[in-house]
Amino acid sequence: NAGVTQTPKFQVLKTGQSMTLQCAQDMNHEYMSWYRQDPGMGLRLIHYSVGAGITDQGEVPNGYNVSRSTTEDFPLRLLSAAPSQTSVYFCASSYDQLNSPLHFGNGTRLTVT
């Protein structure tokens, strides 16, 4: 199993551009989530999904959209990039939130200039 795969690893955007961060898992996990990690702020939840067709907002959802059309994929879209969205983004998945450990991808380092 590849686990949780995130692409790209690095990305530089100009303010106002849009892009999609890709996340795929091959473990048949129902629960998927997106976090951003910033120095001094820790990991903050952006959006999450408990199954295909179901998404919900986390702590910092503004400026981001998600969809979950399949169990495997959970893309994160930046609608109009801002310098405040410069961060490292992690996708994570698990069978459920109650009994299963969370598996993380290796992250996407995004810089918005």
Added chain:
Amino acid sequence: KQEVTQIPAALSVPEGENLVLNCSFTDSAIYNLQWFRQDPGKGLTSLLLIQSSQREQTSGRLNASLDKSSGRSTLYIAASQPGDSATYLCAGYSGNTPLVFGKGTRLSVIA
């Protein structure tokens, strides 16, 4: 709302020492608590998951405990090695919100 705190933010110990990392949480109605390890430039790796019905979990040199009444969890690392150097994060799940993370303790094990 669940809040998770890890103190200290950084810790340096000599190789071979046994050490304890601390994690405190505010909502005692916790379903589970997880410990993770993060190496620089990498994602998080799950180390141990403790259910609310359990008191502790062990994996190799690692032992994690959970005390719901005091709102505390500890991660014990026996006979520390330089390869244990990393940031360790704990996260709690209370059911009403997704997993909440602490900010981590950065551990350095000096050879």
